[in-house]
Amino acid sequence: MKKLPLKIAVLVSGRGSNLQAIIDAIERGEIYGKIEVVITNKNDAYALERAKRHNIEGIYVDPSVCKSKGDYDRAIINILENKKVELICLAGFMRILTPYLVNKFKGRIMNIHPSLIPSFPGLDAQKKALEYGVKVAGATVHFVDEGVDSGPIILQSAVHVSDKDTIETLSERILKEEHKIYPQAIKLFAEDRLIVKGRRVFIP
Ligand code: GAR
Numbered sequence: 001m002k003k004l005p006l007k008i009a010v011l012v013s014g015r016g017s018n019l020q021a022i023i024d025a026i027e028r029g030e031i032y033g034k035i036e037v038v039i040t041n042k043n044d045a046y047a048l049e050r051a052k053r054h055n056i057e058g059i060y061v062d063p064s065v066c067k068s069k070g071d072y073d074r075a076i077i078n079i080l081e082n083k084k085v086e087l088i089c090l091a092g093f094m095r096i097l098t099p100y101l102v103n104k105f106k107g108r109i110m111n112i113h114p115s116l117i118p119s120f121p122g123l124d125a126q127k128k129a130l131e132y133g134v135k136v137a138g139a140t141v142h143f144v145d146e147g148v149d150s151g152p153i154i155l156q157s158a159v160h161v162s163d164k165d166t167i168e169t170l171s172e173r174i175l176k177e178e179h180k181i182y183p184q185a186i187k188l189f190a191e192d193r194l195i196v197k198g199r200r201v202f203i204p
Helices: 017-027 046-053 069-082 099-104 125-132 167-190
Strands: 006-012 033-040 058-060 087-090 109-113 136-143 153-160 195-197 200-202
Touching (some): 006 017, 006 069, 017 033, 017 046, 033 046, 033 069, 046 058, 109 167, 125 167, 136 167, 153 167
Parallel strands (some): 006 033, 006 087, 033 058, 087 109
Antiparallel strands (some): 109 136, 136 153
16 A cells, blocks of 8 residues: 655744745655644744745644643644644744653654754854854754754754854855755655664664
């Protein structure tokens, strides 16, 4: 029996350029998947516009109506379960997931981060890299565990840092790599080609 397209949810908070890269890769036929829903914690996220343009349902989950982080994540879980989502992609989703959500979808949540993890986890990764003076920076796609940007690494891509770089130019160069490796990681997941053993992710 032919496998059905992978059911994907993308969680976003802003611009949504990674969401766009995933949508484009699906539309080009590179990923055998379907974005069932885009979920956001920001009702003005431009990512919602992108979803709409591609006839993808966008849902704003308002943090102010949830009493706790647990309640918020339960609202998200309801949506994910209703849509029978198989893979959750965090794409600039600026909230830390509760361990409850992480464990419920263990091994089925990915995140993109604009640094070469384990360097510079958390906010403002590109600024931290420049200020530290690294000569090589980059992007990481990883599985999400209970920590911040600490789960098993799936793919990384490096860029050189030049003397002329500003936060903007470096971020732009890293973003181009993000747009390549995120769809690639999702494609590998959809093809069951990511084997996690401890911290290591093998790609047979
Ligand atoms: C991306 O650079 C992503 O790596 C970063 O937010 C940006 C979202 O851009 N995520 C983090 O820093 C998470 N720690 P986008 O909305 O255009 O995809």
